[in-house]
Amino acid sequence: MTPPVATPPLVFSREIEAARAEGRPVVALESTIITHGLPAPRNVEVAREAEAVIRAAGAAPATIAVLDGALHIGLDAAALDKLAAAPRVMKLSRADLAVALATGRTGATTVAATMIAARLAGIAVFATGGIGGVHRGAERDFDISADLEELAETPVTVVAAGAKAILDLPKTLEALETRGVPVIGYRTDELPAFWSRSSGLRAPLRLESAAEIAAAHRLRAALGIRGGQLVANPVPAEAEIPAGEIGPIIDAALAAAANVSGKDVTPFLLARILDATGGRSLETNIALYLNNCRLAAEIAQAL
Template identity: 45%
Template structure:
């Protein structure tokens, strides 16, 4: 789907982003990415916290490599974003992917963390917000991830809201994901995105908004698009208007890969309760819950995550 969306975007006459220098002291674009951008060929941005914080080694490395291979196989250039030794990279070499997959001291780099990571010469995986910043600066209009962050459960009291949501409200990037992580308050997340002026659309025949491991969350997107052409026209319209806000295109995990979704959701509820009992807060909540869910499901959640990431990057026959 993504390759076809990128191709249709070119045909729709999407305005070229202002592209900064592709190589300077703090920001580096891989030659394959800069060449594709210069030739107006499709490029897909990818985040790297899935490598540094989302999966254990070696599944993290093999999944990252497989996702990049899928993007290439369908005619687009992958641009995995990461921070290495104080430099923001758009497009990573094999050696750099390997480094991030092994570096246990890697930071989780969001917008707020970028200045510190750069100034201290640190390395880390970029979150959705960090990746959006880098992709936009490089001139890449499409970014794919598993699930975005959102409003945490009990967020009305804790005010724990992911920077992913505010970034979508101020950076004109089309984010393709499997919706919102099921550990979050999906209803409040959708309300927050509306407040931020983010266009939320489901890819498929219905408006059902997906919940990462499940194609159904019980909530609906305002809109839906049924094929790659409609998706590209939607993205082109957003970019052409110069709204300076992003777009969330929610792609449900295929039904055949969601059979274990109920089991995983029950484990999520258990893990959320345990995190609350242990007093785990802030950025430590998601890593704890993901690890605990993997333990409770005996690895089934990790398998589902890998299938989900792969399906998000596969081209569908639409």
């Protein structure tokens, strides 16, 4: 006998409930930036600043996380503090989101899990720092982020400063193209590289406005094309770390990570790069994230 299909336990914050009732635009935000991406107390400060940026741009911020087995769409101040202080928070992607919900766990959502939750909640736009992708050396260990498959399957527009620069960017771009994911340079012909505005790779597509990006999102749905689109928004010029400067630092961090694997790789590398740049990489990360939040709010309004 086939068991009944479970209903995902969505919990909407009061702010998101009101935005939905009033038809106001909403932007999804991931929660691993709080639990795994930024050190305390900057993690909570930046999470609140990102939400404030989105509100100032005319949209409602929906930070997404799993708290005690419930999928929260939007976190009020108390819930955000609870997540930041929680011990042993799971880092949730497509593979383990359902298990966390089924077992009453607390977890922070990655790009892939946030996209899944955004689709369930009817949210079309998601702002993040950088997506995951093909790791360097993936031809040996097949370390490829689930973010790429999610972009190919889930109809959410993701605004990011490209893929994280610790990755194999040419292979990541090729993997996105193979999966039919539109990679749209926002007012740029070149794919940004997270901390750097330039990667040396050409962006397959270029659009000049939030309205054009929103139109492309709608037309993909009208054409019956599955999946989302990636909007590559370069880090502000005044905040970037040029590729020539950050490249050797990334290489040294990768060499130090030889015995690190799985979900521990990215946090390890980011910590090493943070130390090597004297904290500058963190400030650049924050600047590009807030910049992506602004653009995502504009796209959500256009939709």
